[in-house]
Amino acid sequence: MESVGGRIADPNTGLSEVIAVGVMTPAYFGGEYGSHPGRDPERRGCPVRSIGIMGPAARFARFAGPVFTGLYAGSLLTLLVLELELRRFDGSVYTQVAQINLIGIPWLSGATLIPAMLCAALSVVVTIRRPGTAKWWALSALMLLLTVFVISSAINVQITAAEGRWTVAAPPADWAVQRDHWQVAHAIRTIAATVAFVCLNVLAVSGRRQTGKA
Structure with a gap:
């Protein structure tokens, strides 16, 4: 992932999607109560779990x-x-x-x-x-x-x-x-x-x- 103007862009998605740091939750990346398709923090090495509380x-x-x-x-x-x-x-x-x-x-x-x-x-x-x-x-x-x-x-x-x-x-x-x-x-x-x-x-x-x- 790369930091772009206070945001994080994921080059692995192949999209121009930019994910705001302030709204990231573990649920969005496969955390509590569900998983979001295409997001695997363990496989991609995304340090989301250490970012949010x-x-x-x-x-x-x-x-x-x-x-x-x-x-x-x-x-x-x-x-x-x-x-x-x-x-x-x-x-x-x-x-x-x-x-x-x-x-x-x-x-x-x-x-x-x-x-x-x-x-x-x-x-x-x-x-x-x-x-x-x-x-x-x-x-x-x-x-x-x-x-x-x-x-x-x-x-x-x-x-x-x-x-x-x-x-x-x-x-x-x-x-x-x-x-x-x-x-x-x-x-x-x-x-x-x-x-x-x-x-x-x-x-x-x-x-x-x-x-x-x-």
């Missing part, structure tokens, strides 16, 4: 996205089972368990949901201009995780904060109503997070298959 970032998102989303969805599912079991107890027991959950659950949720959203967003950036279905899996996962974030912030976090101020011996008169609201919102976000986990896994599997064919 999208290749390592995309590989990280492809691996870490399902991991963080799976951990988050798993914690939500576990908490959902616990909440359903608590329905047969009175307000004092429910309040006590809810306040115990405040010790670690919020930290676990923040440590897994935020990275999951970032990985999904990065996957969208990597795949958005690529042909095929990869971008739709990435967009679906991101939209679902954003939905989870909105539901959590608008409903679950607010009720959880209120539960932390309840008195175990004398919970508020409407404690069952607030519990039901929390549990319905939690069930919805659990389903959304689980579907997002499936989407990111499909995206990761398709990415590995495409990379193997490159």
Whole structure:
């Protein structure tokens, strides 16, 4: 390749095609989530992988996205089972368990949901201009995780904060109503997070298959 006025021209193509350095991505040259015909950086010695950072970032998102989303969805599912079991107890027991959950659950949720959203967003950036279905899996996962974030912030976090101020011996008169609201919102976000986990896994599997064919 030769540098021409801040751009790179590939004499091997036999064309007058000039590839701008600023828009080169490993996906264009056979990197993540697909390969571009006629581009083989290993065979032609093109140092594209050392030029861009999208290749390592995309590989990280492809691996870490399902991991963080799976951990988050798993914690939500576990908490959902616990909440359903608590329905047969009175307000004092429910309040006590809810306040115990405040010790670690919020930290676990923040440590897994935020990275999951970032990985999904990065996957969208990597795949958005690529042909095929990869971008739709990435967009679906991101939209679902954003939905989870909105539901959590608008409903679950607010009720959880209120539960932390309840008195175990004398919970508020409407404690069952607030519990039901929390549990319905939690069930919805659990389903959304689980579907997002499936989407990111499909995206990761398709990415590995495409990379193997490159």
